[in-house]
Amino acid sequence: MRRKLQLTQQAFADTLGGVSRGAVGNWERDQGIKEENLELISQKTGVSFEWLATGRGSMDPTGQAVVPQSQKIVRVPDLNIFGGLGGGGLMEVLADEGTPVDPGQLRGYWTFPDYMLNAFRSMEGIYAWEVRGDSMQPTLPGGSVVFVDVTQNTLPPDDIYALDAGDGLVVKRLHLVPRSDSIDVISDNKDRYPVDRLKRDDVDVYGRIVGWFQWRK
Numbered sequence: 001m002r003r004k005l006q007l008t009q010q011a012f013a014d015t016l017g018g019v020s021r022g023a024v025g026n027w028e029r030d031q032g033i034k035e036e037n038l039e040l041i042s043q044k045t046g047v048s049f050e051w052l053a054t055g056r057g058s059m060d061p062t063g064q065a066v067v068p069q070s071q072k073i074v075r076v077p078d079l080n081i082f083g084g085l086g087g088g089g090l091m092e093v094l095a096d097e098g099t100p101v102d103p104g105q106l107r108g109y110w111t112f113p114d115y116m117l118n119a120f121r122s123m124e125g126i127y128a129w130e131v132r133g134d135s136m137q138p139t140l141p142g143g144s145v146v147f148v149d150v151t152q153n154t155l156p157p158d159d160i161y162a163l164d165a166g167d168g169l170v171v172k173r174l175h176l177v178p179r180s181d182s183i184d185v186i187s188d189n190k191d192r193y194p195v196d197r198l199k200r201d202d203v204d205v206y207g208r209i210v211g212w213f214q215w216r217k
Contacts, residue, residue, distance in 0.1 A: 002024070002028070009021045009024045009025055009028075012024050015044055015045070016037075016040055016041060016044050017044075019037070019040075023037075035053070038052045038053055047059055074111065074112055074123050075109040075110070075111050076109060076110040076111075076112070076123060076126050076127065076128050076147060077106055077109060077127050077128065078106070078107045078108045078109060078110055078127075078128040078129065078145070079105055079106065079107065079127050079128065079129045080105050080106060080107045080129075081105070081129050081169065082129065082130050082131065082132050082169070110128050110145075110147075110213075124151075125149055125150045125151040125207075126147055126148065126149050126150075126210065127147070127148050127150060127207075128145050128146065128147050128148070129145065129146065129148070130143065130144070130145050131143075131144050131145070131146055131171050134189055134192070135170075135172070135187040135188070135189050135192065135193045136160075136171055136172070136187060136188045136189065137188060137189045138188065138189075139160075139188045140160075140171065140188070140212060140214070141214055143214065143215075144212050144213065144214040145212060145213045145214070146162070146171060146209050146211070146212045147209065147210050147211040147212060147213075148162045148206065148207040148208070148209055148210070149207050149208050149210045150206055150207035151207070152207055152208035152210075153205045153206060153207050153208070154205070155174060155176055155183070155200075155205065156176055158173070158174060158175045158176065159173070159174065159208055159209070160172070160173050160174075160208070160209040161173075161174050161205050161206070161207065161208050161209060162205075162206040162207050162208075162209065163185070163203055163204060163205045163206060164203070164204045164206070165185055165196065165198055165202060165203045165204075166202065169206070171209060172185045172186060172187060173185075173186040173187075173188065174186070174203070174205070176200075177197065181199055181200050181201070182197050182198065182199060182200065183197070183198055183199070183200045183203055184196070184197050184198075185197075185198060185203065
């Protein structure tokens, strides 16, 4: 349960108050926990007492289990949309203060420790979604998850962007053609996908790719 709340043993102990980190470690090693401590955990976190005591029911029946304010957790929404690396996918994101309104558009959240976020002044406006296809290989194999800063939707600099050039949501490199109103839409898999030179006004830029995640086989 502590891990679901994304807390260290010490942070969890501090949240409860009057409990040591060692006691939390003992509980997690199945060395027994008193009923009064289960009640304390339920009171401080909103997690169901019945679930804590018996494992039955819902962990968070009210939807109000909380992460303490003292523990800084940054969450990036993982959207249930797909960016094509070739043919393109449809993008339609409805957001209210950074959170998708439709729960069906949200697959979950990515969380990051503070040291990984020092390069960013703010994480607001950053979303994650999965990309499919092969046009950005080897940089971005299909199945990678990209992190898109939708506040960076104007050009330049030349970089990798989420965009729509008429075929739906895709992830491509963009290069401004000097002294012209044209832009090159570039795939990294150049053997299969030629460069498309388009008018700048024909390319809608959703945001710049500021990071990505992929499993290595």
